[in-house]
Amino acid sequence: MSVAELEARQVALESPTGGLWRDAWRRLRRNPAAIVGFVLVGTFVVVAVFAPLIAPYNAREPNLLALAQAGGCCPGPSWHHLFGLDQLGRDEFSRIVWGARDSLIVGLVAVSVGLSAGLVIGAIAGYAGGFVDSLLMRCMDIMLAIPGLLMAIGIVAALGPGLWQIMVAVGVVNVPIFARLLRGSVLAQKENDFVLAARSIGVPRRKILVSHIIPNAIAPVIVQGTLAMATAIIDVAGLGFLGLGASDPSTPEWGTMLTDVERYFQSAIQLAIFPGVAIVLSVLGFNLIGDGLREALDPKLRGRTERYRERRPFWWLLALRKRGAAHGAQ
């Protein structure tokens, strides 16, 4: 082992991205919007994990007796049933709680599928270049030329209904997005001096890609991944809404819960509101975190916001308070 290689090893031992990430985390914590996002997503994760403990009633079994006792469809919120009953007499609150679990798991798996496949394709295309690059990217272009939801519907139609099939469908739709993103990022990193340095001391190509280029090219992918979670939740709910949800129709899935809701518009609008708001809040949470991450990780954006003014959250509130204090002093 040469001296240069030994030194390169030592350099590699110092976490090469620690500075950036610690920095980004500090900025993220100061961003009130991102904090709101973390709280929203955190709440949904807790609800999803502890669904069996939180949900007071069975979310799947129809309970027509309860419906009859309440005098038909559909009783609104009450002490016993926080969000009321649905058209089959099931406790709406319990269904929303269980739905959080499905939405989060399906979204997470779908994004992981899209992200990992996209990562591999994008990294290979960007690093290999030439014919491999054009071939892979033309394939991605073909996928991008088909509207995403249509492709997802098509894949579900081919694989049959079910949550796993939905995860695959939504994941596949995400593949070209991640592939193109990472390819661009890798291309940008490839020309850097540290890659040249690694190559000149004889680090194998694969190792350069995995331990030098990808860690530096990953930041935009993480931002996109968070935002993709938001889109995935919407897409999954959209498929459910179109009747392509879980194969078992009693599955409490937010999108599916909105499918037939129009028939009960006159008597029970809350059946549309609760699942809808649940989707909006969880999606909002991921969007807020994604935006916060982008701002924290992108040095260019960072420069822009700081150029205008020391960024302080909701500074106009402070300004109002100051004005009030000035009046008081007079």
Place this chain on the structure above:
Amino acid sequence: MLRFIVRRLLLLVPILIGVSILVFVWIRALPGSPAESLLGERATPATIARLKHDYGLDQSIFVQYEKYMQTTLKGDLGYSIASRRPVTEELRHRFPATVELAIAAMFFAILFGVPLGFFAAKRYGSLFDHGSLFASLIGISIPIFFLGLILKYIFAVRLGWLPSVGQIDVTKNVKHPTNFYVLDAILTHDWGTLADVLKHLVLPAIALGTIPLAIVARITRAAVLDVQNEDYVRTARAKGLSPRIVDRRHIFRNALLPLSTVIGLQIGLLLSGAILTETIFAWPGVGIWLADAISARDYPVLQAGILFLATVFVLVNLIVDISYAIINPRIRYS
């Protein structure tokens, strides 16, 4: 410039061939066949076999693809298995409906999104800025089908101001020379129909246009923020130009650049969103047609329809790239 356009057009050919192969193979991977879904449960193997033979479905997949490409290139898209009408004829009615909806949605998005983003940036950090940022975040986070349902509930069910389904009052019997209903009504000077068509258009356009609106507002805001501290803006102000002219000529024109790309990129999203919007508002467009065709296993409709949408999509992207070069004289494609 011309060479750039020609080269890009040539590049589209392999992409479209790829799409056609992908769709062709995928359709045949669908469980069930059009014969079964058409004949229902009482179909005997013999009738299924006959129907398959009639539509050429009993031949090898290569022969089928070859035949399909031959007829498609001649402009013959075949007959819908479900409705038994020529696919081209259905497309002639449905595509204008979707285009009309998409244009209305984009119009709504630009009409409100650009001013919202512009004034948010001008009052950077103000209450208005925070409010518009928050509103656009909600706009991005709200699923089309939920927004559509709520709009329908408020404006059609509760208030009864606007119709909730369809593209036109079904009792109306009017001529459609172009199948663009708004355009038709204007061409035939039928103002009553125009009002009716516009009324039908409002809710679907808002439902479909809200996400683009939010994105347009955010991009406009970011672009204006980027531009307004540039040196040339300061120079323009320093030489005493009125703020309004600086806003319009120096800031707004340059902020349009990223905006034009983003608007182009929204086309794909609009086509996706159209499936949901058309389902909720029973809008007789391409999206609902294709979604129905998937469940009916209507091969000719799917093959032609998806290929057609993909063609539209890549062409629109090309037009966006070209217009980008026209708007931004600094970019010259060679």
